[in-house]
Structures are given as C-alpha cells and as structure tokens.
Amino acid sequence: MRDFAYARAGTAESAAEALADPRTSVIAGGTELLNWFRLGIAAADNVVDIAGVDELRGIASDGDDLRIGALATLNEIGEHPLVIRTAGALASACLQAASAQIRNRATIGGNVLQRTRCPYFRAEEPLPWPCNKRDPGSGCTSLAGRHERQAIFGWTQDCVAVQPSDPAVALAMLDAQADVLGPAGPRTIPMREFHLTQREAADAGQPMRETRLEPGELITGYRLPASADGQAYVKVRERASYEYAIVSAAAAVRLDPVLPGACGAGRIAAARVALGSVAQRPWRLTLAEAELPGTPLTREALIPVIERAMADAAPLPQNGFKVTMARNAAVRALLTAGGAS
Ligand SMILES: Cc1cc2nc3c(=O)[nH]c(=O)nc-3n(C[C@H](O)[C@H](O)[C@H](O)COP(=O)(O)OP(=O)(O)OC[C@H]3O[C@@H](n4cnc5c(N)ncnc54)[C@H](O)[C@@H]3O)c2cc1C
Numbered sequence: 355m356r357d358f359a360y361a362r363a364g365t366a367e368s369a370a371e372a373l374a375d376p377r378t379s380v381i382a383g384g385t386e387l388l389n390w391f392r393l394g395i396a397a398a399d400n401v402v403d404i405a406g407v408d409e410l411r412g413i414a415s416d417g418d419d420l421r422i423g424a425l426a427t428l429n430e431i432g433e434h435p436l437v438i439r440t441a442g443a444l445a446s447a448c449l450q451a452a453s454a455q456i457r458n459r460a461t462i463g464g465n466v467l468q469r470t471r472c473p474y475f476r477a478e479e480p481l482p483w484p485c486n487k488r489d490p491g492s493g494c495t496s497l498a499g500r501h502e503r504q505a506i507f508g509w510t511q512d513c514v515a516v517q518p519s520d521p522a523v524a525l526a527m528l529d530a531q532a533d534v535l536g537p538a539g540p541r542t543i544p545m546r547e548f549h550l551t552q553r554e555a556a557d558a559g560q561p562m563r564e565t566r567l568e569p570g571e572l573i574t575g576y577r578l579p580a581s582a583d584g585q586a587y588v589k590v591r592e593r594a595s596y597e598y599a600i601v602s603a604a605a606a607v608r609l610d611p612v613l614p615g616a617c618g619a620g621r622i623a624a625a626r627v628a629l630g631s632v633a634q635r636p637w638r639l640t641l642a643e644a645e646l647p648g649t650p651l652t653r654e655a656l657i658p659v660i661e662r663a664m665a666d667a668a669p670l671p672q673n674g675f676k677v678t679m680a681r682n683a684a685v686r687a688l689l690t691a692g693g694a695s
Contacts, residue, residue: 355391362403366410370535370572372402380404380572382425383459385452386468394479395469395488410463410574413437420578424463428452428521431462441578443585443604443691444524450589451520453596463573466522466532466548467565470515470634471598472496472504486512487562502672503600506680507633508551512561514670516631517549518598523630524587526638527604530578536571543567545576546628549635564634583608583624586690588683601680602630605687609651619650619694627660627688629680632667639663639684651692656685 363369363380372378379398381387382405390396404410410425413434420440422431431437432449452460469475474485474495484493496504496514504514525532525545532543543566555563567573583606591597605627609620625646629637642663649655660681667677689695 356397358391358398359400360403361400362406364407366404366407366535366572366574369402369404369407370537370570372400373570373572374537375400376569378402382461382464383427385456385460386464390469392478393476394481395475404572415580416577418580420580421575422462422578423575424573425461428457428460428462428465429454431521432457440580440582441524441528441585443527443587443606444521444530444578446585446587447520447524447589447602447604450587462521462576465519466525466545466573467567468517468519469564471518472515474499475515487515490562497670500672501670502675503631504670504673505552505633506667506669506673506676507637508553508635509633509668509670510552510556510561512556513552513634515552515634517564517634517636518631520587520589520599520602520630522549523602523628523636524604525576525578526636527606527626527628528578528581528585529626530576532567532576533574534567534571535574536568538568540574542577546636546638551634554635581606583626584691584693586687588687588690589630590679590683599631601632601676601683603680603683603687604628604630604636605684605691607651607688607692609692619652619655620692622646622649622651622688622692625688625691627684629684632676632680642684646688651689651694653685653689656688657681660684 377399410423412423428448432445437445483495530545585606587604589599589602607625608623610623627639
C-alpha cells in the first residue's frame, strides 16, 4: 500500500474542488477504495474523506421525488419506511447486498462506482496474467479462461466483465437520476445511462471507461420519481447472504383494474424491468416494457415476452445458462411485483 495524505472535506463543494486534482480520490465508506489500494487497482496521493459532509446525507421526500443522499448507507436505505413504500425494489436490492456489517458502512454513492468482481481483474499486483482493465492493451484472460459469471450483453474482445451492483439495477429500473457536482457545476445523469457497456465505451473511443461520471465529479445524491407500482428485486446467487448475484432482476408493475365479475389473472397496465450482472451496466428490457401492457400476469404469458426482449443476448461459451437464468429472474420479478407470486 502506498502512503497518501488524508484530509476531511467540510462541504460537497470543497470535496468537488479537491477532486479536480487527478491525484485525489474521495473516500466514503472505504469498503471498495481501500481494497483497490491493497490490490494495486488504484493509487492516490491524496484521499479526501466525505463521511462528515452532512449535506450528502439523508433520505426524504422532495415534492414528487424521493431524494437519497450519496452517503446514505445500504442498510439506511433498505430499512427506511419511505424507500420501502415508494421504491421497494431499491430497498430490497440494498438489503440483499453484501453482509449486514458491510451494509452499515457501504454508501450508495460508492456502490454504483464499485468495480467488477472478475477474478482476473481483482488479483493482487504484480498481476500474473493480462487484464485490459489493469494494463490496457495486455489482453483479456477471462475470454480464453473462466467466464461463466461474465457478460451476455455488450461485451467486447477487450473485456467481458459485468457491473455487480445490486442497487444500480433498481435505480436504473426506477428511472432514478444521479445528482453530480463537478468542475462544470451541478448536473444530473439518468441512472439507466450511468454505466457503459464495453461496446458503448469502445464506440465512444474510450474502451475501458465504465461510467458517464466525468473525472472530478462528485455524486451528491439520487432523485427517484414517486411510484405506487408494485415492485420486486430478485437476486440469484450461490448462497443466501454475503454473495454477489449470478444474475438479478428488478421490476415494477401496475395492473389494470379488475372489472367486477372478471376471473383469471390480472392484466399488466404498465411495467418496467431491468436485469443485473448480465452486462457492464444494468440492462433495461425496453422491448418487453413496450409489449407488456395488456399481457396477463402469468408465467406462461410473460416468458415469450421476456425471451423476445433478450433475443440479442450473446453468451460466451461457458455462460449460456445465464440467458435462461436471467429470463426466469425477470419473470419472477414481474410476477412478484404484480402480486402473483
Ligand atoms: C465483501 C463485500 C461484499 C459485497 N457484496 C455486494 C453485493 O452483494 N452487492 C452489491 O451491490 N455490492 C456489494 N459490495 C459492494 C459494496 O456495496 C460497495 O463496496 C460499497 O457500496 C461502496 O461504497 P463505499 O462508501 O464503501 O465506497 P468507497 O470505497 O468509499 O468508494 C468507492 C469508489 O467510489 C468513489 N466514491 C465514493 N463516494 C463517492 C461520491 N459520493 N461521489 C463520487 N465518487 C465517490 C470513491 O472515490 C471510490 O472510487 C460488497 C463489498 C464487499 C467489500
């Protein structure tokens, strides 16, 4: 671990000003950043601690929006009555992340900036194998090696990693906006566009870029439009706690009012659905969202809609199972959100 200078920021503005120096990192809960320093994934000369900046805290209604400060911890979000009532998928995603101890420290600002769990990327330096994210131009060991947990959408020959955040999937599904403060002043980034696939990054001429956050920008919080839709977050993993998703799905469903005397399954009036751990960004199934209104809320009716929306999946030789698993997670999330499961 390299030495670094440590300072505490008093305001969001002073933290953003400090970030203008590319040798400076901000630290919130430190659950990611300190691991990166230890593994050699990142190094900084200066670390500015934002944990004491009160304006970055809090969870409250703001007009029709729900506003969540960047320093809110995953447990604070998951247990907050307002979030449970109006953004249940996000509350559930937060409480299914990591372990209770980590959730008490991990912030929602740092969570969406976590890096991939690809084991070739997460190795301690000196890196014993090529990894384009660690050493651009060296190659992707996962592509020819183990890649069963990797992407089925948006990957390139340069990198096949996925973004592992649970809350980011719910934020993207709920049409949340990130509020950021940077050298050019404040701006917002829609969470469904916050992360980039490898293909999107390559097309933009920056193949290893992972988000639309510009250097020097601080996330101050998130804004979520109030929603009365039923919601769910389904996480498929190898054990029930302290484990990353193999795939996940977040969904929100509004049903058509049931007519008196009608029988059978309710029909969907509107639905939103996003997959997690299938790409380097949360994957909204927009084709399905367009097709779902009018569809009965049954497994049999939902499966073909989700399959059509996932027809462009491009699994790697070892992860074809993720296509079926993600389809089933999306169907289960929709059924649960609509109250049919
Ligand atoms: C063992 C373990 C298991 C985990 N399991 C899961 C899981 O199942 N699901 C899941 O979603 N996550 C999981 N996580 C990830 C965890 O949720 C994140 O590490 C955490 O949320 C990061 O927040 P932090 O405050 O600790 O970030 P830090 O480590 O402080 O910072 C991480 C990065 O974000 C930057 N940053 C922090 N805050 C801001 C801000 N406001 N604006 C701009 N940049 C900022 C930092 O500069 C740094 O680059 C796990 C982590 C660990 C260690």
